[in-house]
Amino acid sequence: MSFDEGYTTPDGRTIGGVLMEMRNITLKFGGVTAIKNISFDIRQGEIRAIIGPNGAGKTSMLNVINGFYHPQEGEIIFRGETRRRMRPYEAASQGIARTFQNVALFQGMSTLDNIMAGRTLKMHKNFFWQMLRYGPALEEEIEHRKVVEKIIDFLEIQSIRKKPVGSLPYGLQKRVELGRALAAEPSLLLLDEPMAGMNVEEKEDMSRFILDVNDEFGTTIALIEHDMGVVMDLADRVVALDYGKKIADGTPDEVQSNQDVIDAYLGVAH
Amino acid sequence: MDVLYSIFIGPFVDMFSTPDFLLQVLWEGFVGGTLYALIALGFVLIFKASGVFNFAQGIMVVFGALTLVGLHEAGVPAYLALVLSVGVMALLAIGVERLILRHMVNQPDIILFMATIGLSYFLIGLGQLIFGGETKSMITEQLGLPTGTTTIDVAGGIVILQHIDIAAAVIAIIMVAALAVFFNKTRIGRALRAVADDHQAALSVGISLNQIWAIVWFAAGIVALATGIMWGARSDVSFALQIVALKALPVLILGGFTSIPGAIVGGLIVGFGEKLFEVYWGGLIGGGVEGWFAYVIALIFLLFRPQGLFGDKIIERV
Numbered sequence: 308m309s310f311d312e313g314y315t316t317p318d319g320r321t322i323g324g325v326l327m328e329m330r331n332i333t334l335k336f337g338g339v340t341a342i343k344n345i346s347f348d349i350r351q352g353e354i355r356a357i358i359g360p361n362g363a364g365k366t367s368m369l370n371v372i373n374g375f376y377h378p379q380e381g382e383i384i385f386r387g388e389t390r391r392r393m394r395p396y397e398a399a400s401q402g403i404a405r406t407f408q409n410v411a412l413f414q415g416m417s418t419l420d421n422i423m424a425g426r427t428l429k430m431h432k433n434f435f436w437q438m439l440r441y442g443p444a445l446e447e448e449i450e451h452r453k454v455v456e457k458i459i460d461f462l463e464i465q466s467i468r469k470k471p472v473g474s475l476p477y478g479l480q481k482r483v484e485l486g487r488a489l490a491a492e493p494s495l496l497l498l499d500e501p502m503a504g505m506n507v508e509e510k511e512d513m514s515r516f517i518l519d520v521n522d523e524f525g526t527t528i529a530l531i532e533h534d535m536g537v538v539m540d541l542a543d544r545v546v547a548l549d550y551g552k553k554i555a556d557g558t559p560d561e562v563q564s565n566q567d568v569i570d571a572y573l574g575v576a577h
Numbered sequence: 578m579d580v581l582y583s584i585f586i587g588p589f590v591d592m593f594s595t596p597d598f599l600l601q602v603l604w605e606g607f608v609g610g611t612l613y614a615l616i617a618l619g620f621v622l623i624f625k626a627s628g629v630f631n632f633a634q635g636i637m638v639v640f641g642a643l644t645l646v647g648l649h650e651a652g653v654p655a656y657l658a659l660v661l662s663v664g665v666m667a668l669l670a671i672g673v674e675r676l677i678l679r680h681m682v683n684q685p686d687i688i689l690f691m692a693t694i695g696l697s698y699f700l701i702g703l704g705q706l707i708f709g710g711e712t713k714s715m716i717t718e719q720l721g722l723p724t725g726t727t728t729i730d731v732a733g734g735i736v737i738l739q740h741i742d743i744a745a746a747v748i749a750i751i752m753v754a755a756l757a758v759f760f761n762k763t764r765i766g767r768a769l770r771a772v773a774d775d776h777q778a779a780l781s782v783g784i785s786l787n788q789i790w791a792i793v794w795f796a797a798g799i800v801a802l803a804t805g806i807m808w809g810a811r812s813d814v815s816f817a818l819q820i821v822a823l824k825a826l827p828v829l830i831l832g833g834f835t836s837i838p839g840a841i842v843g844g845l846i847v848g849f850g851e852k853l854f855e856v857y858w859g860g861l862i863g864g865g866v867e868g869w870f871a872y873v874i875a876l877i878f879l880l881f882r883p884q885g886l887f888g889d890k891i892i893e894r895v
Contacts (some may be wrong), residue, residue, distance in 0.1 A: 373781060399783030411778035413771045423772045428783035430764045444763065506666060514811075 313350055316543050323351030323386075326495060326527050327372070332381035334367055342378065345550045349495070354521055355529045356542035358562070360571055364549040365531045366408055369497050372529070374398035395555050400428050404493035406484045408500045408531075414473035418464060418483050421472055422455045425490030429454075460488050462516060476576040478509040485516060489524075496520065498530040502537055510534070514541060535572075539563065547571070588605040588857035590627065597734025602856050606827030608742040610848020611749035612808055616821075617828040617840035618753065619800040624834045625676065625773040626793040633697035635822030637798060640700050641666055642805030642814045646716055647708040655719035674791040682786070701816065710816065715809035716739065722810060745807040752803060753841055756796070760837065767792060773835070827875035833885030842886060847871045 327349045334342040340564045342364045349355045351468065357365045370376040372383070374395040385401065388475045404425070430447055438552040461466055466493060467475060472483055476525055481501060487514050502510045520526050532538050538545060538559060541567050545562040547555040549571040562568055592599045601687065616638065623631040644665050646832035677692050717724060723740035771779040772789045780786065801807025808818060828847050848876040852872040859866040 375777070375780075395777075395780035396783045396785045399781060405781050407778065407781075411775050413774035413778065415774055416767070416770055418779075420767055420770070424767045424779075424784075425782045427764060427771075448763070486837055490783060493743075 321354045328384040332378045334378045334432045347546045353543040356538045356545045359548035364551040403492040403493035404488035405497035410480045412472045422486045425487035584816035596732040606849035606852035610845035614841045614844025616825040619797040622797045624868045632693040636697045636700045637801035638805040641802035642809040643708045646713045670794035712813045712815040717810045827871040830875040833887040836887035839887035
């Protein structure tokens with residue numbers, strides 16, 4: 308693994324050094340091995356895609372990154388330091404935010420409240436001020452509300468600010484979920500199938516938002532996606548998994564022409 | 578015909594022939610209802626955030642009141658004893674989170690429920706060990722709570738209002754309003770609702786479940802302490818109070834386990850309903866209706882609207 312100072316993408320963006328590195332990660336559930344000895348890295352400012360057929364271990368990998376699962380073997384190096392076993396909320400406090408494959412919003416709450424909840428870690432006024440909702444706690448609330456309104460503008464969801472998210476169409480729910488993740492101002496954003504179940508128009512919108520997030524805020528993004536067309540358009544580098552093993556890692560073109568990847572997707576006689 | 582008359586007509590004739598007495602009954606129903614609502618609120622807080630029906634809520638009411646009275650008996654000034662009791666409820670909340678909930682993450686709900694039954698017996702034992710099992714009376718006057726009565730002339734007669742009842746109703750209303758604002762308008766309140774909706778998503782935005790659980794149990798402890806003081810002031814502080822606290826169960830079935838407004842409305846329905854029924858219909862079946870009336874309403878609700886008046890709709894996807 309080389310530690311060079313990044314590279315330049317075909318469209319002229321500069322990608323920095325390694326932000327997160329997975330070293331020989333193995334994850335087992337009882338007798339089932341979900342991830343076998345996988346290593347790859349995510350670089351500062353890049354859009355990194357993780358692809359693979361169903362059951363390849365993509366979501367497990369994401370869950371390892373954000374602390375839901377703890378690998379039995381291997382280590383994760385984040386910002387140059389080996390990460391100890393941590394809980395998801397600790398991962399969140401280190402700047403890792405995520406969305407879920409099956410939208411996991413707070414169904415009973417409004418769009419605004421969902422995104423405000425995403426700012427939990429940015430708000431610090433203590434319990435007793437909160438109880439009173441007065442003085443510093445109120446000022447803090449207003450200050451963060453402003454940031455949240457900006458995110459709402461950015462994602463073009465002004466019209467659904469006060470609606471309970473449970474009543475929104477799926478495509479919009481996905482957008483709100485992205486907003487909630489953005490509210491934490493993450494340095495690493497994990498997206499688990501951000502386009503799943505969307506029509507072409509919604510996919511185009513979502514692609515645009517992902518590119519804009521990366522471009523405007525410099526956020527590093529790791530995403531899982533099935534739609535190869537989308538992956539080819541968005542990703543700077545792609546890692547392909549199959550049956551818990553890494554079968555390819557490189558630029559979209561390299562991965563797309565890799566024989567193992569083609570076999571994994573189309574199926575071959577074993 | 579006599580039977581039909583005494584069920585369908587007689588009671589209403591009684592109500593309107595002596596409206597002052599009706600008002601008195603309604604007032605007492607209202608006060609009882611606010612106290613039921615307050616107890617139910619303690620259950621709802623914990624159920625919302627952790628999905629656990631906290632069987633120990635009733636004994637927490639007794640334990641809170643006993644701590645207060647016990648400390649005062651030991652010579653601590655009343656207000657200091659109140660502050661210390663709040664502290665004890667905070668310690669209890671932290672203890673419950675550290676020693677019980679933390680080890681039960683991802684266990685089925687029934688296991689958590691059993692744990693709260695265990696907790697309730699532990700608290701009964703601890704309470705008796707420290708404060709003894711005998712009935713105590715609430716230190717109403719020392720806490721500056723009003724005693725005495727006001728008589729008002731209304732509707733051609735009089736209605737007698739106990740001052741302590743007025744205080745109880747006012748305190749219950751303030752607490753409910755404060756909790757509603759806290760839940761809806763603050764970061765921690767949002768975090769509580771977030772945890773209630775989706776554990777995983779809550780974790781992913783950086784909410785610590787452990788912290789939230791401790792806060793929720795503390796809030797439920799405060800509600801329990803307030804209920805204990807008010808209920809204790811109306812009768813006595815004894816372990817029998819926890820039976821009264823179980824009346825919160827039908828209140829919750831009426832209002833829905835996850836709804837704060839539901840707890841309030843449910844409490845009021847039970848409060849008004851059982852008083853009216855006891856006074857005007859109770860005689861037909863020999864009285865003692867108050868003990869079971871709430872449960873019958875709850876049963877009827879379970880038949881026709883199992884999610885309660887305001888609860889989350891139960892939808893199964895097939």
